[in-house]
Amino acid sequence: MVDAFAEDEEPISLPLHASSDEIGRVFNEHAERRSATLRASxxxxxxxxxxxxxxxxxxxxxIMR
Structure with missing residues (x-):
């Protein structure tokens, strides 16, 4: 069994003045990278x-759906 959260060692870094849109973008990009890594594994x-x-x-x- 794989614990995707335990294996996630990539730090998330945000500027102190980040807007909510920028924060959302950073978290979404991080989640997409983590998802791709987990899928490949x-x-x-x-x-x-x-x-x-x-x-x-x-x-x-x-078969891709």
Whole structure:
């Protein structure tokens, strides 16, 4: 199991005079980076498991919705 919050070591830095729009933008960008990192890690773990547990089979195609 992965704890995405425990593994998040990227500091969030905001200027003292930041507007609420700027604060929202910084947090959204941070969340998007964290999400992309977690997704890549999860997909890699699934591919590794599939290769180990289902040797010789092609992994199923991922359908994006």
């Amino acid at each position: 999860t997909e890699r773990a699934i591919r590794d498991h599939f290769a180990e547990a289902h040797d010789g089979q092609e992994p199923p195609e991922r």
